Amino acid sequence: xxxxxxxxxxxxxxxxxxxxxxxxxxxxxxxxxxxxxxxxxxxxxxxxxxxxxxxxxxxxxxxxxxxxxxxxxxxxxxxxxxxxxxxxxxxxxxxxxxxxxxxxxxxxxxxxxxxxxxxxxxxxxxxxxxx
Numbered sequence: 001x002x003x004x005x006x007x008x009x010x011x012x013x014x015x016x017x018x019x020x021x022x023x024x025x026x027x028x029x030x031x032x033x034x035x036x037x038x039x040x041x042x043x044x045x046x047x048x049x050x051x052x053x054x055x056x057x058x059x060x061x062x063x064x065x066x067x068x069x070x071x072x073x074x075x076x077x078x079x080x081x082x083x084x085x086x087x088x089x090x091x092x093x094x095x096x097x098x099x100x101x102x103x104x105x106x107x108x109x110x111x112x113x114x115x116x117x118x119x120x121x122x123x124x125x126x127x128x129x130x131x
Contacts, residue, residue, distance in 0.1 A: 024121040029112045034123030036130040044113030045127045047106045060125040061117050066094065073118035081111055
């Protein structure tokens with residue numbers, strides 16, 4: 001093999017790997033570069049901020065008074081997550097959010113955002129709209 005061909009082959013492989021590694025698409029969300037997300041996931045982030053969940057779970061969802069949601073969503077399924085948000089866990093200090101219409105209208109979007117954080121696909125707490 002000629003050195004030029006080998007170099008081009010290696011460069012092409014690197015470019016393909018980088019393109020594939022930067023974009024995550026699944027049934028819940030789309031993430032590019034670890035912080036650019038689809039509209040529904042961005043809405044979930046905005047709901048997270050509006051409901052002030054960071055007061056207990058931390059600005060990066062890694063826990064404070066409340067548990068780390070990055071860890072919790074590795075084991076909680078969607079229905080368990082929704083039940084926790086809707087009913088709360090008063091014995092642990094988690095209030096019910098069933099009266100919060102913005103959150104209830106967007107509970108699926110909130111789950112998308114937090115699941116992306118828990119899966120490690122969304123690399124930072126603050127996200128922006130995917131172009």
